[in-house]
Amino acid sequence: MTSLCRAIYFKCRECNGILFNPLLPNPLIWQFTRGYARHIPRKGVSERSKHEKSKKHMKHAKPARMILSKSVIAPSDAQRSRWSHDDFRRQKVVVKQFQERQQATPYLIGPPNAGGFSVLKNIDYEDRLPLNATAARLSSFESLRLLPVVRNALYGRALRHLDEKRPSAIQALAIQKITRLPPPTVRLAQQGLLAKDDETDEEYYERRRHRKNLHKMKVKLKSYLLAAETGSGKTLAYLLPLFSMLKEEELQNAPAVWGIPERPYIRSIILVPTAELVQQVLAQVKDMCHDIKLASAGLSQETTRGVADGIRKKQIDILVTTPVPLLKLIHRTDWNILDDCRKIIVDEADSLMDRSFKNETQEILDTPPRLETLIFCSATIPKTFDRTLDRAYPNMERIVAPHLHQIPRRITFSTVDTSARPFFNDKRKALAETLYNLDRSDSDPEKVKRIVIFVNHRESVGDLVAYLNDLKIYAVGLTRDNSLEERSTMMREFIRPTQLLKDVMNLNPVTGNVKTLRVLVTTDIFSRGIDMQSVRTIILFDVPFSSIDLIHRAGRTGRMGRRGRVILLAAKSEMKPWLRGLATTINKGYALV
Numbered sequence: 029m030t031s032l033c034r035a036i037y038f039k040c041r042e043c044n045g046i047l048f049n050p051l052l053p054n055p056l057i058w059q060f061t062r063g064y065a066r067h068i069p070r071k072g073v074s075e076r077s078k079h080e081k082s083k084k085h086m087k088h089a090k091p092a093r094m095i096l097s098k099s100v101i102a103p104s105d106a107q108r109s110r111w112s113h114d115d116f117r118r119q120k121v122v123v124k125q126f127q128e129r130q131q132a133t134p135y136l137i138g139p140p141n142a143g144g145f146s147v148l149k150n151i152d153y154e155d156r157l158p159l160n161a162t163a164a165r166l167s168s169f170e171s172l173r174l175l176p177v178v179r180n181a182l183y184g185r186a187l188r189h190l191d192e193k194r195p196s197a198i199q200a201l202a203i204q205k206i207t208r209l210p211p212p213t214v215r216l217a218q219q220g221l222l223a224k225d226d227e228t229d230e231e232y233y234e235r236r237r238h239r240k241n242l243h244k245m246k247v248k249l250k251s252y253l254l255a256a257e258t259g260s261g262k263t264l265a266y267l268l269p270l271f272s273m274l275k276e277e278e279l280q281n282a283p284a285v286w287g288i289p290e291r292p293y294i295r296s297i298i299l300v301p302t303a304e305l306v307q308q309v310l311a312q313v314k315d316m317c318h319d320i321k322l323a324s325a326g327l328s329q330e331t332t333r334g335v336a337d338g339i340r341k342k343q344i345d346i347l348v349t350t351p352v353p354l355l356k357l358i359h360r361t362d363w364n365i366l367d368d369c370r371k372i373i374v375d376e377a378d379s380l381m382d383r384s385f386k387n388e389t390q391e392i393l394d395t396p397p398r399l400e401t402l403i404f405c406s407a408t409i410p411k412t413f414d415r416t417l418d419r420a421y422p423n424m425e426r427i428v429a430p431h432l433h434q435i436p437r438r439i440t441f442s443t444v445d446t447s448a449r450p451f452f453n454d455k456r457k458a459l460a461e462t463l464y465n466l467d468r469s470d471s472d473p474e475k476v477k478r479i480v481i482f483v484n485h486r487e488s489v490g491d492l493v494a495y496l497n498d499l500k501i502y503a504v505g506l507t508r509d510n511s512l513e514e515r516s517t518m519m520r521e522f523i524r525p526t527q528l529l530k531d532v533m534n535l536n537p538v539t540g541n542v543k544t545l546r547v548l549v550t551t552d553i554f555s556r557g558i559d560m561q562s563v564r565t566i567i568l569f570d571v572p573f574s575s576i577d578l579i580h581r582a583g584r585t586g587r588m589g590r591r592g593r594v595i596l597l598a599a600k601s602e603m604k605p606w607l608r609g610l611a612t613t614i615n616k617g618y619a620l621v
């Protein structure tokens with residue numbers, strides 16, 4: 029690819045033919061063309077090569093994965109100012125043609141009869157573009173409205189291991205939109221509409237009665253949906269605005285609004301679907317709140333009744349919880365423990381708003397009498413979830429990251445045909461062969477290779493683990509039948525940074541021939557939200573039930589810029605057409621539906 033001042037030429041990977049030469053008025057379009065570049069054979073080229081005329085060439089001409097050469101430079105402001113209005117207009121037309129063609133491209137998966145592989149909301153590429161542009165503009169945490177104490181905790185705690193600290197697209201967009209105004213309580217305090225510390229109730233109401241702008245006391249619920257691909261940093265995308273809002277309220281002395289200083293309260297809630305996620309999110313909250321000075325607590329099925337009841341007597345700024353234990357606590361308390369709760373975050377919202385959890389979640393959302401901010405957060409927007417939100421929160425602000433529903437490009441997806449020779453439909457044999465190949469592969473030879481195998485039913489976990497152990501492969505199984513303590517211990521092995529082989533060889537409880545692999549066999553219990561940074565390989569032993577499951581399972585690798593690979597084991601002869609095209613679809617960067 030060559031950069032000639034205002035033009036970029038992409039080359040076909042197969043034949044080196046020129047693909048496309050858009051004008052380049054701004055670096056964002058530049059990013060855009062990279063993602064959606066298509067192979068357009070040159071017009072007016074008289075002598076086309078045989079390859080260029082062939083059907084194969086046109087096949088390559090589908091949206092291709094392009095790598096920008098380092099020689100490409102963004103145009104300077106001076107260059108840009110020299111361009112005529114016509115140049116910009118032409119660029120706009122080119123971009124529009126791109127979008128139209130992108131939308132016209134039939135999906136390789138997700139036709140109407142694709143069952144579980146046609147359940148996600150289709151987000152127009154056109155809608156993703158402006159967000160991409162805004163996210164690119166907000167390229168540092170300094171450009172976002174965060175309190176210094178929160179930014180310091182972010183740099184000193186959550187991102188301390190990084191030299192360059194930059195927000196991901198969803199973080200930039202979420203922080204910008206959610207914190208653009210001070211929180212409602214702070215605005216009321218600034219207008220003198222909150223009770224002062226030394227004021228009696230009568231004095232306060234008397235003062236309020238004389239205010240002309242009394243109507244401003246009514247705080248409207250502001251709801252948001254944060255949606256971004258897996259491993260894109262959604263947790264910080266909602267935590268940072270939350271910390272900032274809570275702290276801002278304190279600094280403005282706004283706590284007076286929730287009553288007498290000694291009274292117990294819960295100021296905000298983070299709802300997550302599993303006890304593992306309570307642990308993970310709470311650890312991050314506690315780590316940062318150590319510097320920010322906010323009080324936090326966790327509540328899940330595993331919390332004892334005594335500890336749960338203790339929560340009612342505390343002043344808690346952030347409660348991380350699963351729905352059912354919180355509801356039980358609400359039901360056995362004779363006053364509304366969510367009286368002072370003004371902010372609720374629903375993480376993994378598509379699962380918390382689906383049939384299995386919806387009633388519990390909704391009951392919690394209806395309990396606080398003065399809810400101000402409600403944030404739903406998810407890596408997938410199924411059509412049913414989309415309809416539920418539309419109906420319940422028509423004014424919701426949707427913050428959707430540009431790559432939603434795409435499997436990150438740094439993940440390579442491949443399929444192993446288990447019906448082919450030498451497996452002849454013996455899936456376990458295909459798995460063993462795949463694992464041996466991974467063991468022998470020369471990527472990171474001195475490190476332990478962590479692999480997660482997903483199966484559809486928990487009954488298959490035990491058998492598969494026994495089979496792998498018989499082959500002298502270190503494998504453990506994790507299902508919801510294990511206690512939380514067992515699950516945490518097993519998970520820790522896969523969450524912490526990868527160890528060197530020489531350090532763990534003697535500690536390996538199952539010693540055998542295959543020493544470099546650590547395999548975890550599990551079900552969907554482990555597929556959502558768990559941050560396994562050092563897992564490089566995911567094996568899908570069963571075809572996932574839907575594209576939602578596929579996105580979440582695959583999303584356990586390739587997190588936040590890391591590379592990963594996903595291997596699907598399936599008999600090609602039994603595969604539906606859309607499933608056969610899955611690898612191509614994913615590797616070409618299409619959004620799944």
Ligand SMILES: Nc1ncnc2c1ncn2[C@@H]1O[C@H](COP(=O)(O)OP(=O)(O)OP(=O)(O)O)[C@@H](O)[C@H]1O
Pocket residue numbers: 186187190193194195196199256257258259260261262263264406407556557558559561583587588
């Ligand atoms: N700005 C950033 N720069 C670098 N790393 C980050 C940044 N923000 C978050 N991370 C790290 O990226 C990893 C993934 O973040 P997180 O778990 O929040 O992703 P997620 O989008 O919630 O994923 P999932 O959809 O699977 O729940 C975490 O280890 C987190 O510490």
